[in-house]
Amino acid sequence: MSLLPTDDEVMLADAARGFLDAAAPIGHLRGLRDSGTTHDPALWTEICTMGWAGVLVPEAQGGSDMGHAAAGVLAREMGKTLVSSPFLSTAVIAATALRKVADYRAQEALGRIARGEVTYAIAVDEGPKHAPEATELHAKPDGNGFRLTGTKRFVVDAGFADRALVLARTGAGMTLFDVPLDRDGMTLASKSMIDARDAGDLYLDGVVATGDDILGQVDDGMTVLTPALQAGQAALAAEMIGLAAGAFAKTVGYLQDRKQFGVPIGAFQSLQHRAAHLWTETEITLSAILNAGRILDNGEDATLAVSLAKARASKTAELAVQEGVQMHGGIGMTDAHDIGFFMKRARVAAEWLGDYSYHAEIVARLRGF
Amino acid sequence: MEHDLETFRAETRVWLEANCPPEMRDSAQGEDTICWGGKNWAFTSEAQKTWLDRMAAKGWTVPTWPQEYGGAGLNRAQDKILTEELQDMGARLPLQSFGIWMLGPALLHFGTHEQKLQYLPPIARGEIRWCQGYSEPGAGSDLASVQTRAEIDGDMYVVNGQKVWTSYADKADWIFALVRTDREAPKHKGISFVLIDMTTPGVTTRPIRLISGQSPFCETFFDDVRSPRAQRVGEENRGWDVAKYLLNHEREMISGGGQGLLGGRPLGAVLSEISDNLDPTIRAEATACEIDTLAMAMTLDRYKDQAETTEIGDASAMLKYAGTELNKRRYELMMKAKGADALAWEDGEAEGWLRTKANSIEGGTSEVMLSIISRRVLGLPG
Numbered sequence: 001m002s003l004l005p006t007d008d009e010v011m012l013a014d015a016a017r018g019f020l021d022a023a024a025p026i027g028h029l030r031g032l033r034d035s036g037t038t039h040d041p042a043l044w045t046e047i048c049t050m051g052w053a054g055v056l057v058p059e060a061q062g063g064s065d066m067g068h069a070a071a072g073v074l075a076r077e078m079g080k081t082l083v084s085s086p087f088l089s090t091a092v093i094a095a096t097a098l099r100k101v102a103d104y105r106a107q108e109a110l111g112r113i114a115r116g117e118v119t120y121a122i123a124v125d126e127g128p129k130h131a132p133e134a135t136e137l138h139a140k141p142d143g144n145g146f147r148l149t150g151t152k153r154f155v156v157d158a159g160f161a162d163r164a165l166v167l168a169r170t171g172a173g174m175t176l177f178d179v180p181l182d183r184d185g186m187t188l189a190s191k192s193m194i195d196a197r198d199a200g201d202l203y204l205d206g207v208v209a210t211g212d213d214i215l216g217q218v219d220d221g222m223t224v225l226t227p228a229l230q231a232g233q234a235a236l237a238a239e240m241i242g243l244a245a246g247a248f249a250k251t252v253g254y255l256q257d258r259k260q261f262g263v264p265i266g267a268f269q270s271l272q273h274r275a276a277h278l279w280t281e282t283e284i285t286l287s288a289i290l291n292a293g294r295i296l297d298n299g300e301d302a303t304l305a306v307s308l309a310k311a312r313a314s315k316t317a318e319l320a321v322q323e324g325v326q327m328h329g330g331i332g333m334t335d336a337h338d339i340g341f342f343m344k345r346a347r348v349a350a351e352w353l354g355d356y357s358y359h360a361e362i363v364a365r366l367r368g369f
Numbered sequence: 370m371e372h373d374l375e376t377f378r379a380e381t382r383v384w385l386e387a388n389c390p391p392e393m394r395d396s397a398q399g400e401d402t403i404c405w406g407g408k409n410w411a412f413t414s415e416a417q418k419t420w421l422d423r424m425a426a427k428g429w430t431v432p433t434w435p436q437e438y439g440g441a442g443l444n445r446a447q448d449k450i451l452t453e454e455l456q457d458m459g460a461r462l463p464l465q466s467f468g469i470w471m472l473g474p475a476l477l478h479f480g481t482h483e484q485k486l487q488y489l490p491p492i493a494r495g496e497i498r499w500c501q502g503y504s505e506p507g508a509g510s511d512l513a514s515v516q517t518r519a520e521i522d523g524d525m526y527v528v529n530g531q532k533v534w535t536s537y538a539d540k541a542d543w544i545f546a547l548v549r550t551d552r553e554a555p556k557h558k559g560i561s562f563v564l565i566d567m568t569t570p571g572v573t574t575r576p577i578r579l580i581s582g583q584s585p586f587c588e589t590f591f592d593d594v595r596s597p598r599a600q601r602v603g604e605e606n607r608g609w610d611v612a613k614y615l616l617n618h619e620r621e622m623i624s625g626g627g628q629g630l631l632g633g634r635p636l637g638a639v640l641s642e643i644s645d646n647l648d649p650t651i652r653a654e655a656t657a658c659e660i661d662t663l664a665m666a667m668t669l670d671r672y673k674d675q676a677e678t679t680e681i682g683d684a685s686a687m688l689k690y691a692g693t694e695l696n697k698r699r700y701e702l703m704m705k706a707k708g709a710d711a712l713a714w715e716d717g718e719a720e721g722w723l724r725t726k727a728n729s730i731e732g733g734t735s736e737v738m739l740s741i742i743s744r745r746v747l748g749l750p751g
Contacts, residue, residue: 003671252747267750272743273736279747280687287667304663312664363663364656369637369647 001298003290009073012066016077019050024083026246026338029196032084038198039160044085048116052087056095056231057114061107063095064114068231069293072238076289079242080249082345084197086119089157092235094120094165097176097228101215109178121158121181122232123166123202124225126151130354132167132174132225137204139168139175145210146170148177148185152202156352159190159198165228166204167221176221177213184208195348196341230306233353234292237306237313240349241289244282244313244320247342251275251324258329271327278323285309285316304366307359314356317346378450388423389460390416396459400585400724403465407498408542424463425494431469434477438485439493445677467536468492468499470622472545475562475615479603488564500567501619502532502546502589503612510737512547513556513609517591519548519563521598526550526563528571528594534731538574538587541567545615551606562608564600571595581723582714617685619732624669624685624692635659636699640706651706658698665695683745690738693728700725 005013024043032040047053055071057063071092078087095113098106112118124132137150148168158164158181166177181188185207190200216224252275255266265271292309295302321343325332332339350356393416404410404417412418424430427441432448434440443451455462473492476485491497508514517530528548538544544565551559565572571594576584603611637655641647647655672681672688681688700722704711711718729735743749 002674003667004674252749255749264750266743269740269751272747272749272751273739275747275749276687276690276739276742279742280691283684283687284661284664284668284691287671288664290671291667308660308663311660360653360656360660363660364637364652367635367637367659369635369641369652369656369659 001294003287003294005073005290009070012070013073013077015050016052016074017080019046020077020081020083024078024081024085026081026341029082029084029341030338033196038084038193038196039086039157040084041160043083044119045116047085047087048114051114053091053116054095054114055091056099057091057110058099061110062114063110067293068234068296069290071231071235072289072293075235075238076242076245079239080246082195082243082246082341086157086161088232088235088239089122089161090118090120093122093228093232094163096231097165097215097224098178100224100227105212106215118163119157119161121155121161121164121202123152123155123158123164124229125154127153130351130358132222132229135167135169135174137166137168139170139177139209141171142208145208145213146175146177148179148204148207148209150204152204154199154352155188155202156197156199158188158200158202164202165215165225166202167225170219173219174221175218176215176225177209178215179207179209179213193348195345197345197348199348229353230302231296233310233359234289234296234302234306236349236353237289237292237309240313240317240346241282241286243342243346243349244285244317247317247320247324247339247346248275248278248282250339250342251278251320251327254328265327274323274327278319281316281319285312288312304363307354307362307366310354311356311359311363314350314359318350321346374446374450377447378454381451381454384427385454385458385460388420388427389458390419392416393420393461393463394459395461400721402461404461404463404495405466405498405537405540406464406495407466407540408496409540410495410498420461421463421495428493430464430495431473431489431493434473434489434493438477438489439491445674464495466492466495466498467501467541468497471501471615471619472499474618475545475611476602478614479562479611484602497542498537498540500535500538500541500544500587500589502535502538502544502565504534505531506533510734512612512733513560515547515549515560517546517548518552519550519561519596521550522595524598525595526598526601528563528565528591528596530591532589532591533577534586535574535589536585536587538567538589539576543567544572544589545602547608547612550608554606557609559606560608560612561605562602562611563596564602565591565594565596569594569596579723580726581720583720583724616732617680617682620685620689620738621669621672621681623728623732624688624690636662636702640702643703643707643710647706651702655702655706658695658702661695662699665691683741686733686738686741687746689732690729690735690742693725694735696728697725 051064052074054063055066059065090113098109126136139146139148163180168175185205187203188200193199255271256264258265288309292305295305324339325343328339331337392414404421428436429441431440432443432451436442476488505515519526519528544567546563547560548563549559550561571592573590574587577586578584636659640655704722710716744751
């Protein structure tokens with residue numbers, strides 16, 4: 001197994017970069033924020049036209065089925081310019097969950113994802129930290145189905161998505177529901193997130209769900225959700241190393257252009273060494289991310305690889321944006337400069353789907369500490 | 370391709386099973402288990418000699434070198450398999466040396482066919498042990514300011530000067546050294562890369578006692594040492610090219626120092642064995658260190674794969690910087706976890722811990738590595 005990019009991956013990255021530089025540079029996110037919106041349906045339609053929404057959808061359902069490493073390539077390129085899209089929640093997490101189920105309804109849903117006809121929000125967490133196992137939202141048996149009551153927090157993309165994957169506690173375990181967000185009893189409180197992307201709190205008050213709304217088996221939702229979350233964590237880590245690379249490129253550019261004391265500030269050894277250390281960290285983290293994509297595609301148990309990738313990505317992105325703002329000096333503190341967008345996205349992405357500590361603990365346990 | 374590799378793996382396993390002496394399968398790591406080879410080498414056991422001879426005959430002491438120079442001509446994928454199979458059976462490496470890590474790659478790249486034929490097979494067979502004559506009292510991080518001079522006298526050089534930090538010079542048969550052959554030229558342009566027999570009259574060595582109590586390093590003195598000019602590698606006054614190339618290999622080698630030193634077991638597992646109720650702060654630090662170690666191993670692998678087609682070049686400074694700083698962290702954690710149980714020499718931890726402090730100095734300091742990265746990789750001015 002080699003972590004070097006294949007020819008296909010190089011071509012995919014080049015094509016993605018070319019498209020995104022034109023269609024979604026950082027100014028695109030700034031424009032969304034300034035207009036008070038979190039989602040650009042036209043951009044998502046274009047992304048779907050290129051087949052990215054179907055990156056994990058089987059060809060039989062109209063997808064391109066390129067795999068997790070390829071999804072990582074796309075996420076990484078999107079991260080470089082902070083592209084706001086439902087790629088992770090819909091094309092990666094929901095698609096992976098549906099693929100795990102693979103019944104007729106799930107196949108239909110996969111086809112709709114690939115064609116850009118449906119978007120998903122991920123409703124798992126209920127507290128300030130990622131903790132699927134701490135789910136309290138409950139699904140009470142009611143006739144042939146269930147009634148869902150409880151609160152989900154940090155529900156990414158809920159402000160515009162059509163459906164949500166909702167994790168609920170049932171009699172002897174947890175069950176994963178796939179329900180439309182406009183069903184009676186659902187209330188969404190959208191939040192003004194610091195990264196100008198979409199998230200909110202979702203309140204469920206006796207929402208009716210039938211057996212048709214269940215992904216996988218009753219009481220066994222994690223069998224479907226865990227691989228989906230892992231796919232999401234790996235792709236989010238890839239987005240974050242893209243983010244780190246984007247912030248780093250801006251910072252190195254500034255070190256070369258900005259003059260103080262009559263010389264480019266990049267000539268000062270104190271800044272050179274910090275930049276070199278940061279580059280070192282990004283290279284090491286990149287390996288962990290490439291490895292996670294390969295392991296997922298090989299179908300091996302990816303728990304260690306994914307947690308390693310998300311842990312390293314969270315830490316490296318944090319370093320990249322902190323160094324980025326500090327080395328930009330005063331201009332880095334202004335809203336007019338883009339580096340602040342990287343800092344805010346890094347903070348949100350670090351928390352989503354598990355922060356450094358969450359994933360470090362998984363690594364520690366798997367390595368026998 | 371995959372099928373060929375699986376066949377290779379199966380054959381390799383069978384051969385290793387049949388040829389690796391049981392005594393050499395103890396997963397032993399550390400300085401005193403290494404076979405360095407050389408004329409002065411005293412084998413620690415008959416098994417150590419047998420293992421070296423069998424592996425050398427197979428070309429597997431230097432698996433990727435061409436067969437005509439003592440290797441087996443393995444490609445990277447086969448080499449990986451051989452390494453994995455050796456690790457799986459807990460086998461010691463049959464031979465380690467500066468000839469394998471440093472001089473060999475430089476000779477393969479810059480040497481003439483005759484030089485390769487003359488010097489490489491004895492390295493592969495463990496017959497000649499080499500040391501490195503780079504640093505001088507006045508040339509540490511500023512390596513290109515070497516002052517040891519070689520004056521031309523017909524077919525011979527007459528060498529005068531002093532080298533320092535020449536690892537195991539007192540046990541080596543030959544030295545590869547940087548000498549100044551043009552004192553008028555800019556400092557990088559007047560250096561030559563020469564090979565000198567340590568038994569030549571005028572060569573003397575003196576061990577340096579280190580903070581670990583050990584003396585792996587020496588001072589080496591050259592007083593009117595007459596050595597053939599034909600033993601120069603590369604062109605006269607172009608030795609810096611060879612020196613840099615070799616340094617990149619040295620840095621790659623040192624960067625691997627964080628790997629496998631604990632028998633490949635996770636740091637935390639080792640820590641919890643030696644210390645019940647592992648302190649939560651140390652456990653957290655060890656977890657972070659383990660995460661970084663795993664990611665570093667993947668990075669080394671990725672760069673080695675890349676080196677199959679493209680020279681790693683100055684990026685080796687990144688591997689060296691990260692690998693050595695990580696290794697120091699690992700040993701600090703080991704010491705902290707053991708506490709007072711690691712403070713006596715007889716506890717056996719302190720020597721290794723102190724040795725790692727040289728990792729971020731030897732082969733170029735961490736600060737020099739960061740400067741190389743910033744200027745040559747990132748393109749910052751200066």
